[in-house]
Amino acid sequence: MEAPPGRRRYDSLRRTAQALETRADVARAARRLFVEQGWAATTVRDVAREAGVSVPTVYAVYGNKAGLTRALADAADLSADVPLQLAELEAAEKDPRRQLAAMVGFDRRLYERAGDVITLLREAGRTEPELAALYRDGRTRADETRVSVFSSWPPGVLRPDLDVPTATDIYAGMCNIDVYATLTTERGWTPDQVERWWREALVRELLS
Template sequence: MNAEPDRRRYDSLRRATQARETRVEIAVAARRLFVSQGWAATTVREVAREAGVSVPTVYAAYGNKAGLTRALADAADLSADVPRMLETLEASAADPGRQLAAMAAYDRRLFERAGDVIALVREAARTEPELAAAYREGRGQGDRTRELVFSSWPDGVLRRGLDVRSAVDVYAALCNIDVYTTLTVERGWSPDRVERWWSEALARELLR
């Protein structure tokens, strides 16, 4: 039996695995530097040195610094477990209060696990049009999710005087990275406490 095809197949898998590991190492190094010294002050050369790879390797993996930052932002959404939120939203379609709690729980996970990434994307967006567009898209996607949920509720669920657009605005004013940071960093709240308060405040402000 000729083992050559099998060896080539496993060599291919090994190279693919090594490439993924390299991408992860670069991303971890970039996140560490972006957070510690700021996005604008961090160069691709520094990221490469921190990750222990060459500068061309960074460009080959992510294109440029903006591409690397966008990849970090995409990973942030995954880290917050979007499928978990969607599963709860579907399972609690008849319970608006529980749906609000599911969305608040997602935001808590997102800010707890990747708040630093969100902050650095917002910083970078001031000078990078590509990242400004990515930041707006991320905010817009959140708004669209809430609009979809709120629109599914029967008449009479929202507080008197609130339409769906206004309800989305109220949600955005309560559940955002700045409020989360103020409460957890400046005021010493635990993430659990923030999530409970958000759930209660959303129900109080949005539901009749």
Template sequence: MDGEPIRRRYESLHRTAQAQETGARIARCARELFVTRGWAATTVREVAGAAGVSVPTVYAVYGNKAGLTRALADAADLSGDLPRMLAELEAAAGPAAQLAAMAGYDRRLFEGAGDVITLLRDAGRTEPELAQEYRDGRRRADGTRVEVFGGWPDGVLRPGLAAADAVDIYAALCNIDVFTVLIDERGWSPDRVEQWWCAILARELLADPAQ
């Protein structure tokens, strides 16, 4: 009798682990199909078949096709490792190091989930729900920069540069298009892109790039 509660607890954990693995498998297959075939050309039935589950299972886990996209967007955010960026922001010795922490996050995000970000943006031109997912992601990124730049004392940003303009400059420099051009067309390594971002952000945004 004493062992039954333990067995039941482990059975529950086992079911949870299976559910998580099923959800991850569905998301992986959806990502592959959406990226290779396109959002509009991919059906929930095809995602289910690729994942080896039933169509009702897909709906039970994610609700609908748009829910699959939200799962991909969440996975994209995870690839950037937000907790790592937060730890680096808090431990940073100064504004330049904080810019480096944010640039490192963007490098990891684009390197690990650039295909998903591009999918959301491109498919969003005809699919309002996808467009909203893309806008939400951009809004979250801007929110981080607003919070960081707004926490700096006066005199850290270049003279005459407002925090809102600093956010715009950051977004213009560190985005999926710049990353893709430098990696795919110019043959840069991700390390080189990240190093360049760190240097140019400090030069463009800070009154003293060495601070």
């Protein structure tokens, strides 16, 4: 018996939703296993078993093991909400303090929600050139945002002894995954405390 027109109309949407859910299941499984077992010890078959799908399905969705990690890197950026950061930066175009706060907020969200992925990429990248490139790409994009923001400020906003490259280095030295992990894991700070300290410290270190 032929399906009603209304049901047929949504078949394509239903298939798309199912495909997206499968991708999400595989990505979540890969993240758990990569973090728990390490990159080298985890196989595509392990990921398929954890996700409850077939090995060919994993290959069809992500291509190979490196593709899984690329998906996780993309997911890290999504979890930190790049559009929100852009909107906040544009809204605070004439207010360097608020722009610093927007950048710090993005980094806090990134490390809070995807710090394990960033650490995984960095550590696995010591032996896997493709993963090392992914980690470098992420750091490069972060620096490009900082350079773009700092370069947009009129003369006199940065401290007189700072140029844009040095200000970018100071930001990267303070607001990174290692500092975040040390404060939250070893020192018992909350993410809110880290974000507040970063905001206040960057104003002292960077602005006139």
